[in-house]
Amino acid sequence: MTTTSHTLAMIAGGVATPAGFRAAGISAGIKASGKPDLALIVSDRPATAAAVFTTNKAQAAPVLVSREHLAASQGTARAIVTNSGCANACTGEDGLRVARGMAAATADLIGCPAEQVLVASTGVIGVSLSLDKIRTALPRGMAALGADQGAAAAQAIMTTDPFPKEAAICVSIGGRDVRIGGTAKGSGMIEPMMATMLGFLTTDAAVPLPVLQRVLREVVDNTFNAITVDGECSTNDCVMILANGASGVTIDDASYQAFAQALETVCLRLALGIVRGGEGATKLITITVTGAASGSEARTAAKAIANSPLVKTAVHGGDPNWGRLIAVAGRAGVAFDLSRAAVTIGSIELFKDGRPFDEQAPEAAKYLKNDDINIAVDLGSGSASATVWTCDLSAEYVRINAEYRT
Amino acid sequence: MTTTSHTLAMIAGGVATPAGFRAAGISAGIKASGKPDLALIVSDRPATAAAVFTTNKAQAAPVLVSREHLAASQGTARAIVTNSGCANACTGEDGLRVARGMAAATADLIGCPAEQVLVASTGVIGVSLSLDKIRTALPRGMAALGADQGAAAAQAIMTTDPFPKEAAICVSIGGRDVRIGGTAKGSGMIEPMMATMLGFLTTDAAVPLPVLQRVLREVVDNTFNAITVDGECSTNDCVMILANGASGVTIDDASYQAFAQALETVCLRLALGIVRGGEGATKLITITVTGAASGSEARTAAKAIANSPLVKTAVHGGDPNWGRLIAVAGRAGVAFDLSRAAVTIGSIELFKDGRPFDEQAPEAAKYLKNDDINIAVDLGSGSASATVWTCDLSAEYVRINAEYRT
Numbered sequence: 001m002t003t004t005s006h007t008l009a010m011i012a013g014g015v016a017t018p019a020g021f022r023a024a025g026i027s028a029g030i031k032a033s034g035k036p037d038l039a040l041i042v043s044d045r046p047a048t049a050a051a052v053f054t055t056n057k058a059q060a061a062p063v064l065v066s067r068e069h070l071a072a073s074q075g076t077a078r079a080i081v082t083n084s085g086c087a088n089a090c091t092g093e094d095g096l097r098v099a100r101g102m103a104a105a106t107a108d109l110i111g112c113p114a115e116q117v118l119v120a121s122t123g124v125i126g127v128s129l130s131l132d133k134i135r136t137a138l139p140r141g142m143a144a145l146g147a148d149q150g151a152a153a154a155q156a157i158m159t160t161d162p163f164p165k166e167a168a169i170c171v172s173i174g175g176r177d178v179r180i181g182g183t184a185k186g187s188g189m190i191e192p193m194m195a196t197m198l199g200f201l202t203t204d205a206a207v208p209l210p211v212l213q214r215v216l217r218e219v220v221d222n223t224f225n226a227i228t229v230d231g232e233c234s235t236n237d238c239v240m241i242l243a244n245g246a247s248g249v250t251i252d253d254a255s256y257q258a259f260a261q262a263l264e265t266v267c268l269r270l271a272l273g274i275v276r277g278g279e280g281a282t283k284l285i286t287i288t289v290t291g292a293a294s295g296s297e298a299r300t301a302a303k304a305i306a307n308s309p310l311v312k313t314a315v316h317g318g319d320p321n322w323g324r325l326i327a328v329a330g331r332a333g334v335a336f337d338l339s340r341a342a343v344t345i346g347s348i349e350l351f352k353d354g355r356p357f358d359e360q361a362p363e364a365a366k367y368l369k370n371d372d373i374n375i376a377v378d379l380g381s382g383s384a385s386a387t388v389w390t391c392d393l394s395a396e397y398v399r400i401n402a403e404y405r406t
Numbered sequence: 407m408t409t410t411s412h413t414l415a416m417i418a419g420g421v422a423t424p425a426g427f428r429a430a431g432i433s434a435g436i437k438a439s440g441k442p443d444l445a446l447i448v449s450d451r452p453a454t455a456a457a458v459f460t461t462n463k464a465q466a467a468p469v470l471v472s473r474e475h476l477a478a479s480q481g482t483a484r485a486i487v488t489n490s491g492c493a494n495a496c497t498g499e500d501g502l503r504v505a506r507g508m509a510a511a512t513a514d515l516i517g518c519p520a521e522q523v524l525v526a527s528t529g530v531i532g533v534s535l536s537l538d539k540i541r542t543a544l545p546r547g548m549a550a551l552g553a554d555q556g557a558a559a560a561q562a563i564m565t566t567d568p569f570p571k572e573a574a575i576c577v578s579i580g581g582r583d584v585r586i587g588g589t590a591k592g593s594g595m596i597e598p599m600m601a602t603m604l605g606f607l608t609t610d611a612a613v614p615l616p617v618l619q620r621v622l623r624e625v626v627d628n629t630f631n632a633i634t635v636d637g638e639c640s641t642n643d644c645v646m647i648l649a650n651g652a653s654g655v656t657i658d659d660a661s662y663q664a665f666a667q668a669l670e671t672v673c674l675r676l677a678l679g680i681v682r683g684g685e686g687a688t689k690l691i692t693i694t695v696t697g698a699a700s701g702s703e704a705r706t707a708a709k710a711i712a713n714s715p716l717v718k719t720a721v722h723g724g725d726p727n728w729g730r731l732i733a734v735a736g737r738a739g740v741a742f743d744l745s746r747a748a749v750t751i752g753s754i755e756l757f758k759d760g761r762p763f764d765e766q767a768p769e770a771a772k773y774l775k776n777d778d779i780n781i782a783v784d785l786g787s788g789s790a791s792a793t794v795w796t797c798d799l800s801a802e803y804v805r806i807n808a809e810y811r812t
Contacts, residue, residue, distance in 0.1 A: 125729020317808025323531025402723025
């Protein structure tokens with residue numbers, strides 16, 4: 001197998017940027033604020049579709065319905081319909097009726113089978129979603145569809161997000177261009193595990209279904225699954241990708257790496273957007289764990305550090321309290337050797353070979369005034385490593401979540 | 407085996423209340439604030455001693471030294487010497503020298519072997535502890551020892567604790583009185599797992615070493631190990647008990663239950679004090695999980711709920727956001743059946759048999775204005791249950807921990 005040479009370039013845009021896709025974002029009156037809350041992503045031809053969903057055992061109705069539709073359509077979809085302001089989770093039989101109704105109404109307007117429409121919802125859990133409001137708004141949504149409306153769709157899926165997240169890339173494979181676009185939302189209840197909050201990806205490449213499923217799973221594991229805001233895994237997490245082939249380029253073994261790299265670039269951009277826009281976040285923290293006994297132990301330790309409220313508040317306060325990093329590594333349930341462990345904040349070594357260098361703390365405190373923080377912890381127990389991204393924990397996180405519904 | 411009839415009565419006091427014990431709490435200059443930071447607990451005769459320690463792999467020097475001493479003395483101790491303001495953790499060989507030096511200097515003043523003195527420290531990790539300051543202060547501590555100085559010792563072990571924790575009980579066994587006293591500290595970095603922050607217990611009962619080890623382990627598992635403030639397990643956690651026999655009563659099979667019940671009452675009082683005084687806490691939350699497949703799964707789910715920042719902030723804000731309880735139960739990695747699950751806040755059912763009763767939310771919001779909150783979650787998957795205690799998450803927690811060292 002030879003690998004086709006390729007070039008990558010980030011481009012402006014999002015889900016409607018690849019050829020043959022249009023998007024819309026409108027207000028359906030689900031949010032009391034009247035802000036946009038209904039998004040459509042439509043391909044002008046049947047697209048190959050793959051998705052990864054939350055591992056939470058309390059799965060929301062739209063997750064169950066999208067799974068059903070992907071199975072029934074054998075991985076073919078024309079559209080994604082999604083709302084914010086209501087998660088349609090823990091809503092029983094009635095919730096399933098509403099999720100199926102959203103898909104059916106969208107399919108009617110497009111003129112495709114209902115199982116070729118995927119559904120997603122995000123917002124408050126346990127509140128009924130009004131199918132009437134969605135049915136009433138959908139024709140307006142169809143009329144608003146445009147190749148220049150990706151940003152509107154990105155707006156319409158936001159809940160507590162402080163800004164919309166979208167990204168697009170052009171990858172030139174053997175002289176022919178393929179585009180990948182994406183949008184994501186998520187700010188709290190973020191530790192996606194096997195998926196993320198909501199992420200929607202489109203590409204005008206033709207990608208055979210098994211290849212699309214494989215590349216999505218691999219890329220999500222290194223991007224959306226490597227972030228955490230608050231260690232919470234939602235009932236509604238999903239990442240969906242539609243590949244409609246409008247570019248005329250088919251992804252094969254030779255171009256797989258180019259496509260995977262491009263997709264990972266888009267997904268990482270979106271995932272880091274979620275972390276930067278984490279509830280109350282003021283800093284993006286990159287945590288690298290080295291010296292682990294295995295890759296999985298490295299990831300476990302990095303996630304434990306990333307979810308530690310003591311680490312997150314210390315970074316928030318600009319306090320180089322490296323002892324908390326050691327304490328978390330020591331309780332993370334992974335191999336750890338204190339006499340060989342090390343902690344580095346930025347490029348400043350604060351602990352090494354079993355002894356502290358606390359005299360470096362003032363320099364580390366100065367470094368912590370930056371917005372982008374790198375923390376490295378060596379477990380002293382092997383040669384595996386992992387990187388995880390998180391944000392700091394601020395009083396604003398408490399305020400947002402203490403007042404979410406009140 | 408017959409069980410001796412017994413009566414229990416809470417009494418005023420703490421670690422110096424049982425016969426034959428004295429305590430002291432003084433300032434040794436370890437805390438920059440000049441507040442009390444050195445505590446002594448001394449038995450007038452050799453006491454049977456048992457302890458449980460942190461499971462954190464980064465064990466502090468005093469933990470290692472106390473383990474050594476308990477082994478060398480075969481479970482006999484005359485005293486506990488402990489300081490606040492510095493954890494003497496991650497301090498390498500020099501930390502071990504200081505911990506051994508604290509014990510040796512105390513033993514010299516008492517006139518006993520060094521291995522009959524147990525050591526504990528709490529405070530900032532990674533900073534050197536001054537043995538000179540402790541050596542200089544110890545004679546003053548010995549002079550201050552008194553049976554009425556338990557409260558001073560309880561004061562001297564505090565760090566971010568908003569109030570001291572002590573408790574004492576009198577248990578009458580076959581007409582003869584035995585007293586149990588205790589003190590504990592801890593406010594942040596609290597999810598003790600197999601031990602807790604610092605807890606010191608004394609009793610004037612005579613308790614054979616294997617019995618003392620067993621009862622301590624059992625009681626700690628239901629009390630200190632069932633609380634969490636922030637899901638963090640410290641490098642210094644320990645609970646120690648000294649039984650000096652000064653009451654003339656020996657605990658045997660017939661009186662074991664009476665003694666265990668009395669000890670559990672003291673430990674639960676202290677453990678709940680730690681939660682009520684958790685960093686930034688405004689509410690005590692009792693979380694009961696029922697319908698679990700096993701006791702261990704019940705505990706796992708209860709701990710996951712107790713550590714969820716979204717649950718803790720919702721309770722803080724008085725928001726009956728029961729969907730977050732379901733979302734956490736669903737991601738906790740235990741058997742969970744959404745169609746049979748239930749959520750009750752106070753006595754108000756908000757979710758049952760797969761459907762929400764969100765119209766009850768206003769009544770639940772009113773209930774959440776109380777200081778003591780009961781939350782029950784049924785996993786719908788079995789008949790096992792567990793109870794865990796935690797506190798809410800406030801902006802004050804963030805403030806305390808963002809500014810801990812600065």
